Amino acid sequence: MLDAILGWLGVVLVSIGVFFLFLGALGIFRLPDLFNRLQAGTKSTTLGVVATTLGVGLLAKGWLPFSVAIAIFLLMTNPISSHSVARASYRAGVKLYPGTDPDECAERHLEIHEEGEDE
Amino acid sequence: MKNETPELFKKIFALSVIAVLIVGFFLAFTEMPKGWGVNVNGRVSRLYVLKNVRTATKSLDSGKFFAKGVKPLRTDVAYTPIEFKKTANLEDGAANVVTSIVVDYRGFDTLGEVTVLFLAVSGVMMLLFGKRKKERKKKTEPSLIMYVGTRIAFSVILLFGIYIFVHGHLTPGGGFPGGAVIASGILGLFLGRRGYSPNHMGLKAFESLSGIAFVIIGLIGFFSVHSFLANFLPTGIIGDLYSAGFIALIYIAVGMKVGSELAAVVDTMITDTEEEWS
Numbered sequence: 402m403l404d405a406i407l408g409w410l411g412v413v414l415v416s417i418g419v420f421f422l423f424l425g426a427l428g429i430f431r432l433p434d435l436f437n438r439l440q441a442g443t444k445s446t447t448l449g450v451v452a453t454t455l456g457v458g459l460l461a462k463g464w465l466p467f468s469v470a471i472a473i474f475l476l477m478t479n480p481i482s483s484h485s486v487a488r489a490s491y492r493a494g495v496k497l498y499p500g501t502d503p504d505e506c507a508e509r510h511l512e513i514h515e516e517g518e519d520e
Numbered sequence: 521m522k523n524e525t526p527e528l529f530k531k532i533f534a535l536s537v538i539a540v541l542i543v544g545f546f547l548a549f550t551e552m553p554k555g556w557g558v559n560v561n562g563r564v565s566r567l568y569v570l571k572n573v574r575t576a577t578k579s580l581d582s583g584k585f586f587a588k589g590v591k592p593l594r595t596d597v598a599y600t601p602i603e604f605k606k607t608a609n610l611e612d613g614a615a616n617v618v619t620s621i622v623v624d625y626r627g628f629d630t631l632g633e634v635t636v637l638f639l640a641v642s643g644v645m646m647l648l649f650g651k652r653k654k655e656r657k658k659k660t661e662p663s664l665i666m667y668v669g670t671r672i673a674f675s676v677i678l679l680f681g682i683y684i685f686v687h688g689h690l691t692p693g694g695g696f697p698g699g700a701v702i703a704s705g706i707l708g709l710f711l712g713r714r715g716y717s718p719n720h721m722g723l724k725a726f727e728s729l730s731g732i733a734f735v736i737i738g739l740i741g742f743f744s745v746h747s748f749l750a751n752f753l754p755t756g757i758i759g760d761l762y763s764a765g766f767i768a769l770i771y772i773a774v775g776m777k778v779g780s781e782l783a784a785v786v787d788t789m790i791t792d793t794e795e796e797w798s
Contacts, residue, residue, distance in 0.1 A: 470545060474676060481669035485711075488663060 407459050414456030421449035434498035435490055443483035450475055538675055545679055604759035613755030613764040614689040622694070623767045627749035631734060634774060638731070641781045648788045661714050670712030677705030685775030689764040695771040699778025706783040710790050718787060723780045730776035737769055 428441025451472045458468030491506065604615065614620035623630055684691070685698030710716050741750035756763030 473541075473544075474673075477669065477676070478673055481665055481673075485662065485666050492660060 404462075411456040411459030414452045414459065416456075418449040418451070418453030418456060421445045421452065425449060433500070435495050436487055436501075437498065439483050439487050443479060447475065447479045450479075538672060541672070542675055542679060545676055605757060608755075608757045610755055610758060612751065612767075613758050614767055615759050615763075616689055616692060618692070619689050619694060619767060619771075620764070623688070623770050624751055624765075627738070627770065630770070630774070631738070631749070634731070634734065634777060637778065637781060641785055644785055645788050662712055667712045670708040674705045674709055677708065678702055681705065681775065681779065685771045686768060687761070688771035688775075689767040690759065690761070695774025696778055698771075698775040699780075700782060702775070702779035703782030703786060706779075707786050710786060717791060718783060720784075720787075723784050723787075726776055726780040727784070730773040730780070733773040734770060734777070737766055737773070741766070 422445065425441050425445030428445065429438050432438045432441055454468040454471050454475075458465035612620040612624045614624065681698045681700075681702035683698075684693035684701060685695045688694040688698070706718060709718075738749040741752050742748045744750075744752045751765040751767075753765035753769075755765050758764075762768075
């Protein structure tokens with residue numbers, strides 16, 4: 402009974418994860434500029450991959466510790482890598498999509514830039 | 521408002537978080553049952569080249585297997601199936617057949633491969649040491665998120681690399697991928713802070729000591745079993761962590777050597793454009 406419940410929970414988790422991975426792929430195709438694409442590619446794939454690995458861990462007995470470890474490692478590293486990619490491309494001068502109206506990072510970027518040149 | 525919590529508490533908190541992570545990953549890697557629920561039949565180890573495992577096992581159990589066209593290699597010895605966690609005192613106790621060939625039967629060749637890697641690394645370092653660029657590349661300091669994140673990820677990556685080369689005789693890993701994983705963790709440390717440089721004397725000591733350890737293990741085999749790089753330790757039960765004799769020792773040495781060498785290569789490649797001519 403418990404096995405069946407856990408198995409169906411795993412199936413639901415895997416389908417949620419697959420749905421979000423599909424949304425991430427769609428966002429990478431459809432969104433206009435790099436930052437929007439990064440957001441689609443990171444947020445949805447983080448949730449999608451974590452849900453998929455947890456679901457697989459529930460489906461296949463004995464893989465749960467492995468999948469929890471993988472999920473924790475992904476939760477630690479995936480946002481950091483996307484953060485660094487976005488920061489580096491912003492500082493390298495990648496142009497924003499014109500619909501992004503208030504560029505709130507610009508003033509802060511200037512401050513940081515002056516600090517950096519003071520060194 | 522900004523600096524209300526003392527520095528000591530912050531450090532203790534960070535250390536405890538890292539310690540919990542390390543202990544958790546170590547338990548997750550070592551203490552879990554291996555192959556449980558994955559349906560690893562102990563008897564298929566000789567037969568997994570045949571795609572249909574279930575039929576092969578069934579016919580093996582009923583004793584009909586060798587009558588159906590496949591001839592055993594030796595007919596003078598009765599066939600006994602090898603079972604994980606049960607069979608002991610094999611000629612070579614490694615659960616991974618490739619590892620037993622690469623490290624045990626062809627151990628001398630692996631020593632040569634390590635030497636090839638050493639030569640390649642020395643060539644790269646000689647080439648890069650000759651021309652250090654005069655102009656300093658403009659680089660911005662990485663953010664705090666990157667700094668903290670790479671330092672936390674480094675501990676986990678280091679542990680994973682150690683896991684790969686300690687379990688070289690059980691899993692399809694080994695010293696070379698383990699060392700590469702450790703070097704990639706050190707590359708993350710380089711990305712996290714601008715002026716990072718590892719302890720060069722420590723890297724050199726690791727590299728030379730692990731190379732010496734490889735040769736010393738081979739010499740112990742030479743003096744005790746009368747063959748260079750021969751297995752002089754008990755092989756144990758197949759599938760256990762403490763099995764397969766000296767394969768784990770050699771892979772620990774190889775992993776340390778490869779990790780420190782690749783880290784030194786990363787170090788020279790990154791600091792080359794940063795430092796000024798001296």
